[in-house]
Amino acid sequence: MFKWLHPYAKSQNAYQLCLTLTPWFGCFSLILLVVGTVWGLVFAPPDYQQGESFRIIYVHVPAAIMSMGVYAFMATAAFVALVWQIKMCEWFIVAVAPIGICYTLIALVTGAVWGKPMWGTWWQWDARLTSELILLFIYLGIVALYSAFEDKDIAGKATSILTLVGSVNLPVIHFSVEWWNTLHQGATITKFQKPSIDYLMGWPLYINLLGFMLLFAYVACIRMSTTIIFQEQRRAWVKHMLRAEGEGNAI
């Protein structure tokens, strides 16, 4: 079933795939983010309680959902790396962690700025906010752990294990609003019932969410292609490619 995936275990094929996909992901994510943001800022009706400030949802929620989504992707890669001994999965974790850090920071900061007028406070040590902050620390820990080791084989293994252990935080973040008495509101769209958000407000939210996903794919392709040529710098195909490009520039 996954035979079509096998050629991409070879780093050269994976590199070429990243290069091919990058402009597509970039274009579509830009279009989606512009459409979603303009729709959300200008055309969506104001909230009956929060007025215009609710529009922060169009950056806060996609960033927060993606901060967990990126980690879930990394945890899957960590599992594959450990079970099937695939080095490229280890490289993927480290290449993509900074994107997760960026999204988590956006979620935390926009959440705090939204909380000030709505809840009267920048921060509260409630379950949802605290577990999201812990997610940020885990991301930073992953990056730090990988750079701490000289031997990148050991670094990759240790990082994969840390990523898997940290994934226990994901259900905590998601269910925190159910399990504990939190300041943060309950689930609106990420639940097994009909979304409780009005569809006129919901559509730009889904578009921005897809935009954030494709933006992740875009930056991940860029970072992964850089990581591949760095890790494989001794291979003949990398040397030939860089030499050919160097000659092209010289002419």
Add this chain to the structure above:
Amino acid sequence: MQFDSLTEFIAMGSYGVYVWTCFGFTIGMLIALILLSKRQIQQTRKIIAGALLREQRIKQAKDADLL
């Protein structure tokens, strides 16, 4: 159009500071992420080129010594 004028749009019903801080921070972070990632490509290529040159120099020195 939910707003009657540009002034109203920027004011965001008195929440303007909060809304525009959020969107500004988000766009700033995302642009920084993209630019840093693109810059890393150039830095990595320089590192690899440097490493290759160093290897060549070492190889040449070894050949010279053998001669």
